Amino acid sequence: xxxxxxxxxxxxxxxxxxxxxxxxxxxxxxxxxxxxxxxxxxxxxxxxxxxxxxxxxxxxxxxxxxxxxxxxxxxxxxxxxxxxxxxxxxxxxxxxxxxxxxxxxxxxxxxxxxxxxxxxxxxxxxxxxxxxxxxxxxxxxxxxxxxxxxxxxxxxxxxxxxxxxxxxxxxxxxxxxxxxxxxxxxxxxxxxxxxxxxxxxxxxxxxxxxxxxxxxxxxxxxxxxxxxxxxxxx
Numbered sequence: 001x002x003x004x005x006x007x008x009x010x011x012x013x014x015x016x017x018x019x020x021x022x023x024x025x026x027x028x029x030x031x032x033x034x035x036x037x038x039x040x041x042x043x044x045x046x047x048x049x050x051x052x053x054x055x056x057x058x059x060x061x062x063x064x065x066x067x068x069x070x071x072x073x074x075x076x077x078x079x080x081x082x083x084x085x086x087x088x089x090x091x092x093x094x095x096x097x098x099x100x101x102x103x104x105x106x107x108x109x110x111x112x113x114x115x116x117x118x119x120x121x122x123x124x125x126x127x128x129x130x131x132x133x134x135x136x137x138x139x140x141x142x143x144x145x146x147x148x149x150x151x152x153x154x155x156x157x158x159x160x161x162x163x164x165x166x167x168x169x170x171x172x173x174x175x176x177x178x179x180x181x182x183x184x185x186x187x188x189x190x191x192x193x194x195x196x197x198x199x200x201x202x203x204x205x206x207x208x209x210x211x212x213x214x215x216x217x218x219x220x221x222x223x224x225x226x227x228x229x230x231x232x233x234x
Contacts (some may be wrong), residue, residue: 070227087161155188176209186209186210190204
C-alpha cells in the first residue's frame with residue numbers, strides 16, 4: 001500500500017483559488033456555487049476558500065458570484081431549477097439531491113409547494129402543458145417541410161426538457177451524458193437549422209452535447225436514434 005501526502009494549499013495565491021471557484025460556476029452553469037458543488041468539482045475544498053477569505057459569502061463576492069438567501073423566488077425559476085437537476089442527473093431528482101446538487105434547498109420548495117412531491121407534480125403539470133407545435137396544432141410538421149409558422153427561435157426550458165427526456169438525456173451524436181461526465185453540457189439543437197427554415201417544434205429538435213453542437217454548426221443533421229448515434233464518426 002502506497003501512502004501520499006495531501007496537497008498543501010496554504011501558499012496557493014488568492015487568484016488561483018478564485019479562478020477555481022469561477023471554473024466550478026461555469027461548470028455547473030450558474031452564477032453561484034454551493035459548498036457541495038465546490039467540494040465535488042473544485043480543485044480546492046470549500047474549507048480552503050472559507051479560511052482564506054474569511055467565509056463562503058466573502059469568497060463568492062470576490063469571485064463576482066451571487067450569494068445569500070433569496071426570498072420570493074418566482075415559481076417559474078424554481079420549476080426551471082428542477083428541470084436543470086433532472087437533466088444533470090438523468091433521472092427524477094430526489095429530495096436529498098437538493099442538498100447535494102441544488103441551488104435551492106428543500107425548505108424553499110416545501111414552503112412554496114407544500115412538499116417536494118407537490119413541487120414535482122407542479123413541474124410535471126407545467127411540462128405537460130407545453131405546446132410543441134408553432135401554430136397550436138397537436139400535429140407536428142415533417143422536418144423536410146418548411147412550415148408557414150415556425151414559432152420563436154429560442155427553445156424554452158419546458159420544450160428543452162421534453163426533447164432531452166425523449167432522447168434519454170443523451171447526446172444523439174456521440175451518446176455522451178452528464179452522468180458519464182459532469183463536465184458535459186447538453187443542449188437542444190434544431191435538426192433543420194433555423195436559418196434554413198427549421199421550426200422550433202419537437203420533431204425538429206434533438207439533444208446534442210456542446211462539443212457536437214459546435215461541430216454541427218448550421219448543418220442539417222439527423223440521427224435516427226440515440227443508440228445508432230453512438231456509432232457516428234466525427
